[in-house]
Amino acid sequence: MRGNELLDKLERIDPAYIEAADTAPNKRKSVWAKWGTLAACLCLVCVLAVPAMAAFSPAFYELLYAVTPATAQFFKPVQRSCEDNGIRMEVTAAYIHENTAEIYLSMRDLTGKRFDETVDLFDSYRLHTPFDCTGHCKLVNYAPDTHTATFLVTLEQWDRQSIEGEKLTFSVQKLLSGKKSWEGTLDGVDLGGSLTSATQTVQPRGLSGDLFGSDGGKSVTVLKPGDAIASPVDGVTLTGIGYVDGWLHVQVYYADILKTDNHGSISLVNRETGEQIECDGSAAFFDDAGTGSYEDYVFTGIEAYALDTYALYGMFVTSAGPVEGNWSVTFPLENTAGN
Template sequence: MFREQYNKLNNQVSPGEKLLQDTIRKAEEIENKSHNRVFSFRKPAIAFVSICLCLSLAMPALAATVEPIYELMYMVSPTIAQFFMPVQKSDEDNGVKMEVVSAYIHDNVAEINITMQDLIENRIDETTDLFDSYSINRPFDSSAHCERVGYDESTRTATFLITIEEWGNKDIAGDKITFTVREFLSHKETYEDIEIPLSLSTVDVAKETQKPLNRTGGGGVDYKQSDEENSVALIPSSPMGEFPVEGIDLTGVGYIDGKLHIQTAVTDNLEKDNHGFFYLKDNYGNKVDSSYTFNFVNQYDQAGRIDYCNYIFDVPQSEISKYTLYGDFVTSGMITKGNWKVTFPLEYQSE
């Protein structure tokens, strides 16, 4: 009796022929791509195949408990990596519980509702933002995004909707998804249509400028004009004392090459995500948006990083006195870190 049960369980975790061939093929592809390092990479490739075979013959849960192994497997083959991940529909860390509450599949789209509940404090509220710290691992090519869709104050629970759209019209039912969150922001403050106490009629041509080295992006209709080689920015000055948004500093205003430049700064913004945008209003309330923005930092990874955002308006200096500066901003009051991970199959719901 015992032998029969053992054989039955062992057969359930043994790898199929297709899985073995896929594993070997993926390892060989990586080996072939490393042209100049073929000898140094040969052993890791073979070792990876050995790891996969051993895990297949043992128990799939082992791979999930060793994060580096899982990451290596996912980098080589998402299909194999997700095969080894055990189903775990809830996870708790740092007093916060993350749970899969529903999954709905229609055509090639999966919609999954995930909740995050604070079990001990009030760190989750109606402004909770996953802060781009989440990852969605799946064994098929697709696009995916996540958004907050609800909040229950009585239980301190925020609900997020994950939407995954498969690219190849593949039947995704039965595949497993792994959703991971590393941190989230909450207790945000929103400032809308705030008048900035700055007399634009006194703005003059900037005496000193710089070409920022550490660009980090930007946007706007004329953003292409701000390429890294030709972009010029104000040199940051002491923060304006009367700026109405706590957590964002106004560090420069001036004209460069006939255009109005406005510069803000946020210290240690990797743990805040404080942001916003400026616009001008004339005496009739008509809005003028910036032509483009570009961002740069004083340094990347060291403590004391400052993120600068530069807003450029294509308004002549002779006309700027007709306008007033306004802005919309969002600041974050709290960041909570942890390690939450759930793995679950995509299943059709019964009618």
């Protein structure tokens, strides 16, 4: 091709093609390819790291369980027994039927000193499952010769699907034992001669009965604690008797309930007929330290002039405090025979 002919051909080329040819190539595809490769690597790292982190990092396991319980339980290693603070916990048997599981777990005191037939888990146990469920735990046996308590854990899945093969984690932080019960008349208490008019408004930690309305107990008026009137047992003190808005209040203080679970009830007994009158409701509230609890037991229809007719009757449960530790087992929900 001659030079003049070449120039003539070039002059006929659309300028848009020339501009396009001069533009740098689009790098978007390669950029997205790099990000895709990086994302795949991160996913691989996560898949490889999750089992190890779930196994050795309780904090990571709890975080993962909060986001996706099924994934957390999938990677949680099976561990049917554990030991801490001289106490061994072990899964001994399980019965799975449809959406319900009944699991027996033993707690054995290897020192033989820390708990007895009154032992319970002090509401410190937790259930981790890959599904939504309801569950409860109760003591079913105590063997004094081996210092072993056996608990039955029962759980039921909400959507009534089969749960066999799923994995459950059961953990405990406290055991409460050495509980003592006291029941009887509070001798030496003069109901009519011990009245106080001092009251206060508190935020209750708990209410019973229907006396305080349906507002959820945002605030209630109770007796202001006074000096000890009687102490029938260590950890339990009668601190007030008086009227609030026409209702008789009898106030009892339970020391250090977060460690002892001290609790009880108060009733009135007619000295002449022996009739026992239960309270119509109660309001409980923490002390200033947030460790002990006051409880006002409320009686309606008891006039002040008739107080001498009645004696106070109490039922109380106390303990020395808990044994603390970190016990946790993880196991598949499958039928197993007891040992």
